[in-house]
Amino acid sequence: MSTLAWQIVATIVKGGIAIFALLTAFAYMTLVERRVVARMQSRLGPNRVGPFGLLQPLADALKMAFKEQFVPARARLLVFLIAPCVSVFVALSAFAVIPLGDTLTWGSGPIAKAWAPSVAGTLNVGLLYLLAISSLAVYGIVLGGWSSGNRYSLLGALRSAAQMVSYEVSIGLSLAGALMFAGTLSMVGIVHEQVHLGIWFVLAQPLGFVLYGIAAVAEVNRAPFDLPEAEQELVAGYLTEFSGLRWSLYQMSEYINMITVSSLAATVYFGGWTIGANSGILGVPFVWYVIKVFIFLFVFIWLRATLPRIRYDRLMRFGWQVLLPLAVANLVATAIIVTLVPTAAQGWVGLLWGVGVMLIGTLVYAMRRRRMTRAVPVAKSGVALPDSVRLVRIEPTVLPAPSGRGVGGDVRIPPRS
Amino acid sequence: MIGTTIAFYVLAAATLLSGAGVVLFRDAVYSMLSLICNLLCLALFFLLLGGLFIATIQVLIYAGAVMVLFLFVVTMLAPDAQAAGTPAPGRQIWQWGAGTGLAVILAGSLIVALTSGAVARDARAAGGDPGNGLAEHVASLGGNVEAFGYALFHGFSFPFEVTSALLVVAVLGAVVLGRRASRS
Numbered sequence: 001m002s003t004l005a006w007q008i009v010a011t012i013v014k015g016g017i018a019i020f021a022l023l024t025a026f027a028y029m030t031l032v033e034r035r036v037v038a039r040m041q042s043r044l045g046p047n048r049v050g051p052f053g054l055l056q057p058l059a060d061a062l063k064m065a066f067k068e069q070f071v072p073a074r075a076r077l078l079v080f081l082i083a084p085c086v087s088v089f090v091a092l093s094a095f096a097v098i099p100l101g102d103t104l105t106w107g108s109g110p111i112a113k114a115w116a117p118s119v120a121g122t123l124n125v126g127l128l129y130l131l132a133i134s135s136l137a138v139y140g141i142v143l144g145g146w147s148s149g150n151r152y153s154l155l156g157a158l159r160s161a162a163q164m165v166s167y168e169v170s171i172g173l174s175l176a177g178a179l180m181f182a183g184t185l186s187m188v189g190i191v192h193e194q195v196h197l198g199i200w201f202v203l204a205q206p207l208g209f210v211l212y213g214i215a216a217v218a219e220v221n222r223a224p225f226d227l228p229e230a231e232q233e234l235v236a237g238y239l240t241e242f243s244g245l246r247w248s249l250y251q252m253s254e255y256i257n258m259i260t261v262s263s264l265a266a267t268v269y270f271g272g273w274t275i276g277a278n279s280g281i282l283g284v285p286f287v288w289y290v291i292k293v294f295i296f297l298f299v300f301i302w303l304r305a306t307l308p309r310i311r312y313d314r315l316m317r318f319g320w321q322v323l324l325p326l327a328v329a330n331l332v333a334t335a336i337i338v339t340l341v342p343t344a345a346q347g348w349v350g351l352l353w354g355v356g357v358m359l360i361g362t363l364v365y366a367m368r369r370r371r372m373t374r375a376v377p378v379a380k381s382g383v384a385l386p387d388s389v390r391l392v393r394i395e396p397t398v399l400p401a402p403s404g405r406g407v408g409g410d411v412r413i414p415p416r417s
Numbered sequence: 418m419i420g421t422t423i424a425f426y427v428l429a430a431a432t433l434l435s436g437a438g439v440v441l442f443r444d445a446v447y448s449m450l451s452l453i454c455n456l457l458c459l460a461l462f463f464l465l466l467g468g469l470f471i472a473t474i475q476v477l478i479y480a481g482a483v484m485v486l487f488l489f490v491v492t493m494l495a496p497d498a499q500a501a502g503t504p505a506p507g508r509q510i511w512q513w514g515a516g517t518g519l520a521v522i523l524a525g526s527l528i529v530a531l532t533s534g535a536v537a538r539d540a541r542a543a544g545g546d547p548g549n550g551l552a553e554h555v556a557s558l559g560g561n562v563e564a565f566g567y568a569l570f571h572g573f574s575f576p577f578e579v580t581s582a583l584l585v586v587a588v589l590g591a592v593v594l595g596r597r598a599s600r601s
Contacts, residue, residue, distance in 0.1 A: 079446075079450075123469070124469070124561060124562065125469055125470050125473050125561065125562060128470070128473045128474070128477065129473050131477055131481075132473045132474075132476040132477035132480075132481055133476070135476075135477055135480070135481025135482065135485070136476070136480060136481055138485050139453070139485070139488070142485075142488050142489070142492060143450075143488075145492075146446065146492040154492065154493075157492070158489060158492065158493055161485060161488065161489050162489065164485075165482070165485055165486070165489075168481075168482075185562060
């Protein structure tokens, strides 16, 4: 067979394997998430179906498959049916450029090259492709919310559109810092450059990595940024009218997106499939990659179990007024470093810059926080309250009259206004 | 080669159909979805021509960013066939004068740039001799992205500037059309 034919066959087979692996990973991520969150909340989690609940995803899939797929009367039928598929399609195709291993570990002939372990091979604009495809993810959500013919769905969808568009900018800008060090858009090239420079970009770009991490959590709509699904305000956001398999398609795309942004972090900031010069155990290239991605996925679950949901206006303000300026500053500083500092020292100067900014930021935040939480008596009512709640109208309470002094005990019940 | 030709005609049909959909659909959301299809088809055209970088940028900017904002506005406002607002008031005289002056300066400098032959020379330098193969030229510059950057900032800065002028005009037009008539 010709090289082209080999490549086509290889791409199809690799695509099939990748889709199967991603769907399995999705199914077991739901189990892992439920077990881990349960453990963090001192519960047991699902443990009845099979040993340790290992067959739970299968049972869930069966249940989903046989549920009624409800279509609201006011839904725009065609878009309503297509929207979940768009979500999954985008999520799956974004994964195509993630490199799971090096070409060289599989030989260097044309056939071995065709079977190189990333689905689309070594695309020389790999990172841009990933950003382009994942910027389409918002369509699945907005169209799903709009076509449901339900105000809550629409509001959830619009929130998510605003959120994803806002945080996408920060993702792109924070990745651009690492790109300047790498000097290439190819995902494989970025990993090679990290091996070549002998430094992971998480060290050269610590600030960029932190910004990317925050923005990535917001981008995949996970807690604490899961505004589109805020139950208290929006029922279930864009998911409200979806049931059965269509609902699980949305879940699927959320988890696959999680895997993709974790893979991106592992590739751009943590050396992808390599640890130092070592690129795999016993010739299997993707062991390190899988371990790294799993750690990131665990952090996603950890965050969800730990942090409360952020309020919508604060989310937007944080994205535009904190994250974006920091990302731009990081980009400018990186450009200066790459231009002026000799190549060997660039990474370490970058580390100095990133850690310095983060230290100063933490210091400023700590000082502000102390001021905000310090109790000061409010002139009118004589109540000692933190600065930050001074503007809140004090509601009359039914506590017993306090006695004694101190910040907590000094609160007097204000007269009914 | 036959594969490329078939792909071209299929794509062309899809592009024209989705383009027609933009103007023929009554519902603004469906028009917009057709426009997204159209833009994605254009990206595939670029891919067919070997412009991997431009295809990606096309998806990233148009389908990924611009159309999302359109979708946001269209789904939120759910516009119906309302009559457009009253026409905006007339320009001040000095605005006419300043606009005309700037337009003359811009047009003059562009004409000079075109007729002096510098543009054509730069374009040849960046785009390569049409007689040679494009693939070899791209390879000689070190790849798709590099070739694009070289062409954009060396040879095609003229069309680039013209396009940006066009975009500014479009923004101004949108502001003029969108603003409400003043009370006085």
